[in-house]
Amino acid sequence: MSHDHPSLRLLAVRETPLSVDEVFAAVGDRAAGGTALFVGTVRDHDGGAEVTGLGYSAHPSAEAELRRVAGKVAADFPVTALAAVHRVGDLVVGDLAVVVAVSCPHRAEAFAACRRLIDDLKREVPIWKHQTFLDGTEEWVGV
Template sequence: MGDHGGMERDRIRLLALRDTPLSVDEVLAAVGDPAAGGTALFAGTVRDHDDEGRTEAAAVTSLAYTAHPTAEAELRRVAERVAADFPVRALAAVHRVGELAVGELAVVVAVACPHRAEAFAACRRLIDDLKSQVPIWKHQTFADGGREWVGAHA
């Protein structure tokens, strides 16, 4: 379905793991393209509780993300596959590492395509594959003193 021969790389405008605050505006600007009729953006933030796989939500007081040394290469591989499988005009993905506060942006991804349906589908695939395949883990500390490591793909 997609272009081959390095064309995917040309459409990947921004990929990064950063220990500084993320910007929705920067990601949105990176995917600006005059041939795109639809741009989908997902922003993931640190929430004040964790209810995944729990019977009751646990209050989160702090969170830190750690990336494996291969994480940037894996992020590029995921992005290239999305760009190859969808009619992507432009794509961007940034993820925080280090200590984050509740409410801070942890990840921002965006995809611009000719039409909205494909932009939504490509953006969903990008964030889902990032979470399931890029080796980034979060370390949560709970209000009750408990701590937990969670894979970004959890």
């Protein structure tokens, strides 16, 4: 059983609105020369169809899986600090769905670690998106 990497500052799956400022502040560190931040927002279309509503559902293991994914990124890159928060529940166009940030000594590794964090989160953390379209159809993504 591995213990938490000390650079993991904020990891959460929550129903309340997300804050870029909160995530950015969580990775602030005097040792970091570069911080990369990614914000995923609800867009108004997908595959050419107009999206009218969207909800995210998470498996009970989602936070533990988020911690595992984040720990792997922190182990594979020279991470000074890392944070990731994903929203669940019903969202509207323009809402923040996910905010991740990584600070590192230098910008190149911050960009690389942030990209890996969001890519692994989307691929491995059990959070599913349910979209409803203008024409009344709907779909589940990531199930």
